[in-house]
Amino acid sequence: MSRQSNRTTDNKKMNSELFTLTYGALVTQLCKDYENDEEVNKQLDKMGYNIGVRLIEDFLARSSVGRCQDFRETADVIAKVAFKMYLGVTPSVTNWSPAGDEFSLVLESNPLVDFVELPDNHNVLIYSNLLCGVLRGALEMVQMAVDVRFAQDTLRGDNVTEIRMKFIKRIEENLPYHIRFF
Amino acid sequence: MADEALFQFLHSELIQYIYKSGANGETENGKNITKLEAMGFRVGQGLIERFTKETPRFKDELDVMKFICKDFWTCLFKKQIDNLRTNHQGIYVLQDNSFRLLSQLSAGKQYLEHAPKYLAFTCGLVRGGLSDLGLKSVVTAEVAGMPACKFQVMIQKV
Amino acid sequence: MTVHNLYIFDRNGACLHYSEWNRKKQAGISKQEEFKLMYGMLFSIRSFVSKMSPLDMREGFQCFQTSRYKLHFYETPTGLKFIMNTDLSVPNARETLHQIYSTLYVDYIVKNPLCSLGDPLQSDLFSARLDTFIKNLPYFNPRAA
Numbered sequence: 386m387s388r389q390s391n392r393t394t395d396n397k398k399m400n401s402e403l404f405t406l407t408y409g410a411l412v413t414q415l416c417k418d419y420e421n422d423e424e425v426n427k428q429l430d431k432m433g434y435n436i437g438v439r440l441i442e443d444f445l446a447r448s449s450v451g452r453c454q455d456f457r458e459t460a461d462v463i464a465k466v467a468f469k470m471y472l473g474v475t476p477s478v479t480n481w482s483p484a485g486d487e488f489s490l491v492l493e494s495n496p497l498v499d500f501v502e503l504p505d506n507h508n509v510l511i512y513s514n515l516l517c518g519v520l521r522g523a524l525e526m527v528q529m530a531v532d533v534r535f536a537q538d539t540l541r542g543d544n545v546t547e548i549r550m551k552f553i554k555r556i557e558e559n560l561p562y563h564i565r566f567f
Numbered sequence: 568m569a570d571e572a573l574f575q576f577l578h579s580e581l582i583q584y585i586y587k588s589g590a591n592g593e594t595e596n597g598k599n600i601t602k603l604e605a606m607g608f609r610v611g612q613g614l615i616e617r618f619t620k621e622t623p624r625f626k627d628e629l630d631v632m633k634f635i636c637k638d639f640w641t642c643l644f645k646k647q648i649d650n651l652r653t654n655h656q657g658i659y660v661l662q663d664n665s666f667r668l669l670s671q672l673s674a675g676k677q678y679l680e681h682a683p684k685y686l687a688f689t690c691g692l693v694r695g696g697l698s699d700l701g702l703k704s705v706v707t708a709e710v711a712g713m714p715a716c717k718f719q720v721m722i723q724k725v
Numbered sequence: 726m727t728v729h730n731l732y733i734f735d736r737n738g739a740c741l742h743y744s745e746w747n748r749k750k751q752a753g754i755s756k757q758e759e760f761k762l763m764y765g766m767l768f769s770i771r772s773f774v775s776k777m778s779p780l781d782m783r784e785g786f787q788c789f790q791t792s793r794y795k796l797h798f799y800e801t802p803t804g805l806k807f808i809m810n811t812d813l814s815v816p817n818a819r820e821t822l823h824q825i826y827s828t829l830y831v832d833y834i835v836k837n838p839l840c841s842l843g844d845p846l847q848s849d850l851f852s853a854r855l856d857t858f859i860k861n862l863p864y865f866n867p868r869a870a
Contacts, residue, residue, distance in 0.1 A: 444829030579838035
């Protein structure tokens with residue numbers, strides 16, 4: 386029957402819509418709960434961070450990626466493996482700073498904003514700010530402190546979506562206590 | 568395409584946020600459940616809106632319920648509902664023996680008291696989906712031992 | 726062939742999980758002391774191994790053995806450490822430890838929002854699955870050692 390075939394082609398799409406729509410419902414809820422957009426942005430970043438610190442373990446368990454040797458390798462892994470795995474898109478890695486400590490992820494299309502239009506009274510809202518938190522949280526777990534922010538956003542009229550990432554420092558591991566061997 | 572793990576983590580964060588922003592206590596717990604359910608409702612509506620446009624009309628109520636148990640569930644949770652029962656008077660019980668959002672929490676009674684908040688959003692998804700297919704309903708969930716759970720759908724006659 | 730015991734530490738040195746199967750001798754100190762001692766030793770040996778390495782290497786410390794037992798070590802890029810003691814006949818348990826991480830720890834701890842990361846692992850489901858997993862290893866034999 387034709388109904389059956391229609392439905393199977395829809396399946397994959399519906400599953401990704403679940404994420405996009407749930408994210409939309411979350412942002413709507415936050416906009417209701419907080420008076421200003423800056424608070425919403427902060428909350429999205431915080432929630433993203435909580436997701437990131439767990440998502441990194443899922444990522445490492447499923448990909449065979451090991452510890453990265455440098456920030457360039459990290460950039461490639463994020464763009465080509467992680468974004469592909471979780472959002473089905475591959476951003477390009479561009480605009481490296483001369484010192485090699487800053488780059489941009491440029492997304493032609495952002496799956497989070499399918500069907501989204503920002504109302505006029507939310508011009509400070511960074512709709513996809515969760516992504517910044519996710520990246521920050523995930524990288525912190527692999528000993529990298531990184532500053533992540535949106536530089537361009539199609540929702541705000543830019544042609545592309547650009548996430549700017551700046552390496553701050555490597556987080557050193559320390560022995561948390563003195564040990565007495567006997 | 569978004570990955571399943573990403574949705575699971577987002578779902579958990581959603582619950583944590585709602586529970587942190589609301590106060591504690593019995594009545595507040597009810598409010599939080601309602602909030603989560605309402606969010607699920609909107610998402611369920613959106614999902615059906617986008618994906619049943621080309622599908623032919625359903626024969627009857629039971630046909631709709633079968634669609635929820637098979638297609639809808641498989642899309643969202645990678646498996647079908649294991650058992651569907653009805654009293655033929657508008658009450659349906661959908662049993663999932665290993666519900667995706669509980670299967671990693673526990674295999675028994677541990678954390679049982681937390682189960683309701685992990686089901687509220689899904690109750691909303693079902694109610695939202697049904698409402699877009701023209702059925703007004705009340706959906707509740709019940710868990711005796713994880714990861715199995717039962718969703719009860721009561722169709723409201725207009 | 727046998728498995729003696731297993732430790733899981735987080736990156737801050739907290740022991741998240743400990744279980745034993747065929748351990749015939751205890752250390753004679755409290756478990757807390759034992760965990761600190763184990764973590765401290767691993768921390769030192771790991772830095773020692775990479776500092777003294779005559780070559781560049783990706784993977785550092787992996788195992789050591791005595792005349793009676795062998796200690797297998799696996800560390801994730803996030804700093805989680807999995808340690809298993811077995812008898813000498815077990816050639817390499819890194820793949821096993823990786824599996825404990827990727828199929829058990831990630832599925833039942835990381836994906837269980839009720840488990841806070843960094844707290845001792847409380848999930849019964851995790852403990853049960855881990856126990857089954859270890860007992861099903863080809864080199865697990867309760868009567869040996």
